[in-house]
Amino acid sequence: xxxxxxxxxxxxTAFVCGLVMQRLKQPxxxxxxxxxxxLGPHTGGITVASIKDIELLAEIGVALLLFALGLEFSYKxxxxxxxxxxxxxxxxxxxxxxxxxxxxxxxxxxxxTAIWFGALISLSSTMVLLKTxxxxxxxxxxxxxxMIGMLIVQDLAVVPMMILLPLxxxxxxxxxxxxxxxxxxxxxxxxxxxxxxxxxKVLPVLLKRIVAxxxxxxxxxxxxxxxxGIGYATYLVGLSFAFGAFIAGMVxxxxxxxxxxxxxxxxxxxxxxxxxxASVGMLLDPKFLLEHLREVLFLVFLVTVGKAAIFAGISRLxxxxxxxxxxxxxxxxxxGEFTFVLAGIGVKSEAISxxxxxxxxxxxxxxxxxxxxxxxxxxxIYAFKKRHMKREPLQTINFESSEIKDHxxxxxxxxxxxxxxxxxxxxxxxxVIIEQNQRLVEMAKKAGFSVIFGDASHEVVMxxxxxxxxxxxxxxxPAMVIAQTLIKGASKVNPPLRVVARLSDAExxxxxxxLKVKNLVYPEFExxxxxxxxALLQLGLPVQEVHQYTEPLRQEFFQRGDxxxxxxxxxxxxxxxRTAEQSFDLEWRRMREGCELAGQTLAxxxxxxxxxxxxxxxxxxxxxxxxxxxxxxxxxxxxVAVIGSSQARASFxxxxxxxxxxxxxxxAGQAEAKAQV
Numbered sequence: 046x047x048x049x050x051x052x053x054x055x056x057x058t059a060f061v062c063g064l065v066m067q068r069l070k071q072p073x074x075x076x077x078x079x080x081x082x083x084l085g086p087h088t089g090g091i092t093v094a095s096i097k098d099i100e101l102l103a104e105i106g107v108a109l110l111l112f113a114l115g116l117e118f119s120y121k122x123x124x125x126x127x128x129x130x131x132x133x134x135x136x137x138x139x140x141x142x143x144x145x146x147x148x149x150x151x152x153x154x155x156x157x158t159a160i161w162f163g164a165l166i167s168l169s170s171t172m173v174l175l176k177t178x179x180x181x182x183x184x185x186x187x188x189x190x191x192m193i194g195m196l197i198v199q200d201l202a203v204v205p206m207m208i209l210l211p212l213x214x215x216x217x218x219x220x221x222x223x224x225x226x227x228x229x230x231x232x233x234x235x236x237x238x239x240x241x242x243x244x245x246k247v248l249p250v251l252l253k254r255i256v257a258x259x260x261x262x263x264x265x266x267x268x269x270x271x272x273x274g275i276g277y278a279t280y281l282v283g284l285s286f287a288f289g290a291f292i293a294g295m296v297x298x299x300x301x302x303x304x305x306x307x308x309x310x311x312x313x314x315x316x317x318x319x320x321x322x323a324s325v326g327m328l329l330d331p332k333f334l335l336e337h338l339r340e341v342l343f344l345v346f347l348v349t350v351g352k353a354a355i356f357a358g359i360s361r362l363x364x365x366x367x368x369x370x371x372x373x374x375x376x377x378x379x380x381g382e383f384t385f386v387l388a389g390i391g392v393k394s395e396a397i398s399x400x401x402x403x404x405x406x407x408x409x410x411x412x413x414x415x416x417x418x419x420x421x422x423x424x425x426i427y428a429f430k431k432r433h434m435k436r437e438p439l440q441t442i443n444f445e446s447s448e449i450k451d452h453x454x455x456x457x458x459x460x461x462x463x464x465x466x467x468x469x470x471x472x473x474x475x476x477v478i479i480e481q482n483q484r485l486v487e488m489a490k491k492a493g494f495s496v497i498f499g500d501a502s503h504e505v506v507m508x509x510x511x512x513x514x515x516x517x518x519x520x521x522x523p524a525m526v527i528a529q530t531l532i533k534g535a536s537k538v539n540p541p542l543r544v545v546a547r548l549s550d551a552e553x554x555x556x557x558x559x560l561k562v563k564n565l566v567y568p569e570f571e572x573x574x575x576x577x578x579x580a581l582l583q584l585g586l587p588v589q590e591v592h593q594y595t596e597p598l599r600q601e602f603f604q605r606g607d608x609x610x611x612x613x614x615x616x617x618x619x620x621x622x623r624t625a626e627q628s629f630d631l632e633w634r635r636m637r638e639g640c641e642l643a644g645q646t647l648a649x650x651x652x653x654x655x656x657x658x659x660x661x662x663x664x665x666x667x668x669x670x671x672x673x674x675x676x677x678x679x680x681x682x683x684x685v686a687v688i689g690s691s692q693a694r695a696s697f698x699x700x701x702x703x704x705x706x707x708x709x710x711x712x713a714g715q716a717e718a719k720a721q722v
Contacts, residue, residue, distance in 0.1 A: 051093045052102075052320075058084055059319050074176045074322050078414060081326020088331060096327055103324040105273065106317030107172055107382065108290035112272035113314045115294020116307040125187070125487070129363040130194030137195065137359050138202055141167035144351045148344070154401075157213050161397050164210055165388055165405050166348050168203070168381035171196045171287070172321055173413045177376065177420050187481065187498065188372035191365060195356075195377065200288045201233070203383045210387065211394040232282050237292070240275070244296030252302050261309075268306040269313070271297060321382075328385070329410045333403055344408045349415065353378040367499070368427045375423050379416045380409035427503075442486070444477060444495035450514040452476055456501040456531055457521035458485040461547070465519060466494050477510045502530040513538045523549035525556065532560050574598060631661065631688050634701060638681045641700055648675035656700065657693030662686035
């Protein structure tokens with residue numbers, strides 16, 4: 046079966062190794078690399094025959110990962126890190142080359158080989174880092190954007206490095222390499238300009254027409270064609286295939302179909318990503334590793350410590366503090382996949398020997414294996430730093446930390462957090478948002494809200510938000526571990542603090558009960574309950590009967606494991622308010638010209654005496670008049686809200702001229718009224 050059987054065996058082995066890593070609470074990519082080692086040509090036993098074909102498929106995996114990354118990140122998201130990306134990354138590459146040169150000279154290598162080694166270790170792995178960030182849930186944080194911005198510039202730097210490194214012997218003669226370098230830069234500029242035009246003018250029209258055809262399969266095919274096709278086009282002009290796919294994703298995300306494209310691409314990305322990590326594992330020769338164990342460990346140690354220090358130092362140089370230098374250092378210390386490409390060029394041009402090639406590749410694979418493990422220690426190292434070193438002041442936006450008091454702390458500035466913030470702002474209730482997504486921080490800043498960038502579970506961040514002087518903590522973050530940590534910390538420094546929290550999973554209900562948090566909101570449960578209520582109403586069940594069916598479900602859910610009534614008290618009150626309108630059979634009707642009631646006051650109209658309904662509200666020109674008095678004069682065009690029995694409402698309708706043309710459904714009227722309040 047050839048390549049087919051190889052893929053089947055590889056996927057099955059990766060599945061088993063992934064299960065083992067999951068049980069050991071390790072990242073899945075370690076299982077994928079382990080599968081590659083097991084099936085590689087150096088370990089015996091079952092061996093994948095078509096390794097070259099697997100490596101070619103792995104290139105598609107890299108391209109799809111970067112394409113998906115482009116779909117997730119708009120160029121606007123990278124603007125906050127543009128300086129460290131475009132200025133800090135070249136500095137990092139230069140310093141890492143100097144580090145590699147020093148290591149090479151220390152090992153007795155000649156000058157050209159030492160420079161090659163420095164260039165090879167200067168690149169970090171986009172694939173490994175992205176999968177690590179996804180597994181750890183750090184995507185969207187400022188530290189992740191710093192790392193991604195630097196990786197993008199590293200990928201751009203591969204092109205001039207591929208041109209310059211083979212010409213080291215002619216480095217003193219600029220005429221030998223300057224034209225080639227200028228041509229490469231010109232191609233890159235022309236490509237970016239073309240992509241800007243295609244992305245803004247051509248792709249939106251093309252996708253709109255494809256979507257209009259109504260075929261999900263054709264839409265997926267078009268998305269893959271755009272990503273891989275543009276990547277292949279960049280390869281043909283001498284640029285990176287993966288970089289082209291990334292640019293295609295960034296262009297596509299600006300259209301109306303970016304989110305759908307991302308959801309369709311993710312399964313393919315993960316499958317081909319598995320092939321990439323397995324191909325990395327196949328490069329590792331255990332025999333070579335054992336024979337050169339001391340050398341490899343020595344290089345791994347120097348590269349890990351040296352690159353981590355360089356990345357952390359550059360982060361500090363560009364004024365990134367707190368956890369970011371640690372996260373960047375422990376996230377980008379590894380040697381990247383483009384090193385394999387450069388090393389191959391070095392062997393073909395006889396610039397480096399086969400032994401150096403094997404040594405670099407083995408070191409690269411080991412550093413990739415270490416990335417998820419070391420990156421996972423970021424929080425622990427940062428916690429140790431906070432305990433034993435002077436704390437850095439955190440930036441507060443639109444407020445002074447020492448002055449704010451009797452306020453609400455909103456942990457999480459997403460859609461829910463921002464909605465709460467808007468309402469509190471309108472009510473003039475002081476509040477502070479804590480958010481670690483830079484884009485959301487910028488949105489809150491533009492809205493004039495008090496906001497602080499940081500992880501709400503960190504003590505120093507909560508102190509900066511004035512948690513010790515707050516009266517209420519609202520936790521919109523769905524992650525239970527983070528919510529648990531920040532609630533414990535907040536309650537410790539402010540025992541009277543009241544807490545409203547989001548329940549992301551029913552399994553976490555006992556954990557919140559242990560924390561004595563009784564004000565919980567379970568979005569999925571509430572959505573299901575509301576949809577059930579709406580469905581029963583559409584089936585014709587009376588409002589009161591629907592309420593009798595649905596409300597006990599809420600009480601039963603929140604009473605599980607807790608006999609006290611306090612946990613469900615707020616839900617009972619909220620449910621009563623929510624169903625009051627339907628319980629009174631409220632109905633909206635519009636008055637048109639010629640209506641008998643238009644121009645009369647409520648006292649003159651005697652609506653209650655004549656029909657039995659009560660007028661409880663009138664919506665006029667966007668203003669809602671609730672409980673209008675007897676002197677309130679009705680006008681044509683008013684939306685009138687009445688309550689009463691079905692017979693009474695029928696009598697009221699008979700007073701309205703052209704009833705069939707003027708009816709407005711209760712839900713539409715209610716929605717319009719609520720939108721104005």
